[in-house]
Amino acid sequence: MTASTLADNLRFLRALVARPKNVGAVFPSGPALARAIARQIDPLQDGPVLELGPGTGVVTAAILERGVAPERLTLVEFDENFARHNTARFPGVHVIQGDAFNLEHTLLGRPHLPFCAIVSGLPLLNFPVAMRRRLMDGVLTRLAPGAPFIQFSYGTQAPVAPPPGFRVTRAAMVWINIPPARVWVYRRA
Numbered sequence: 001m002t003a004s005t006l007a008d009n010l011r012f013l014r015a016l017v018a019r020p021k022n023v024g025a026v027f028p029s030g031p032a033l034a035r036a037i038a039r040q041i042d043p044l045q046d047g048p049v050l051e052l053g054p055g056t057g058v059v060t061a062a063i064l065e066r067g068v069a070p071e072r073l074t075l076v077e078f079d080e081n082f083a084r085h086n087t088a089r090f091p092g093v094h095v096i097q098g099d100a101f102n103l104e105h106t107l108l109g110r111p112h113l114p115f116c117a118i119v120s121g122l123p124l125l126n127f128p129v130a131m132r133r134r135l136m137d138g139v140l141t142r143l144a145p146g147a148p149f150i151q152f153s154y155g156t157q158a159p160v161a162p163p164p165g166f167r168v169t170r171a172a173m174v175w176i177n178i179p180p181a182r183v184w185v186y187r188r189a
């Protein structure tokens with residue numbers, strides 16, 4: 001384990017102790033899961049990309065490696081320390097410290113371009129179904145036609161049922177993650 005991975009794991013653990021429900025995992029996602037999530041994004045598709053709940057930035061790094069330019073990427077992170085860490089770690093990426101469940105307020109003042117992909121690391125299963133649906137409404141109305149909403153979870157079922165007009169598919173199962181995780185992709189049907 002490199003020194004920066006160890007530092008990230010400690011940062012994550014501190015946040016977990018402070019706000020267990022919001023952090024919702026013992027470790028950040030592993031590199032295989034991060035790559036499986038980033039693979040769902042077509043880097044050649046024009047438009048901005050939004051990541052909700054980036055934590056220490058493992059998935060962010062994979063999205064950038066996938067070929068998304070930093071200026072196209074906006075992160076929304078609730079935790080002040082993670083937000084500060086990602087601002088320093090990813091020059092050029094827009095980092096907003098705010099609430100992903102209230103995107104109307106959090107993205108206020110940003111250009112109203114639809115996103116060509118939205119990625120979420122939020123621990124949705126820790127939130128009541130009504131909040132998960134609110135999140136979905138906020139996300140799906142901000143997607144460009146045909147664009148994916150990508151969510152990972154540790155559960156066997158998609159964490160939210162797709163609303164009418166949308167479908168969800170299991171895009172990847174990553175056994176070597178701790179714990180094993182599934183990648184779900186929601187799109188307009």
Ligand SMILES: C[S@@+](CC[C@H](N)C(=O)[O-])C[C@H]1O[C@@H](n2cnc3c(N)ncnc32)[C@H](O)[C@@H]1O
Nearest residue numbers: 022025028029053054055077078079099100121
């Ligand atoms: C399970 S961790 C995932 C972190 C990272 N994406 C990863 O895969 O390692 C959940 C992240 O969502 C963030 N989070 C939780 N509730 C949030 C909210 N309402 N708005 C924005 N971020 C939130 C947490 O602070 C944490 O960084």
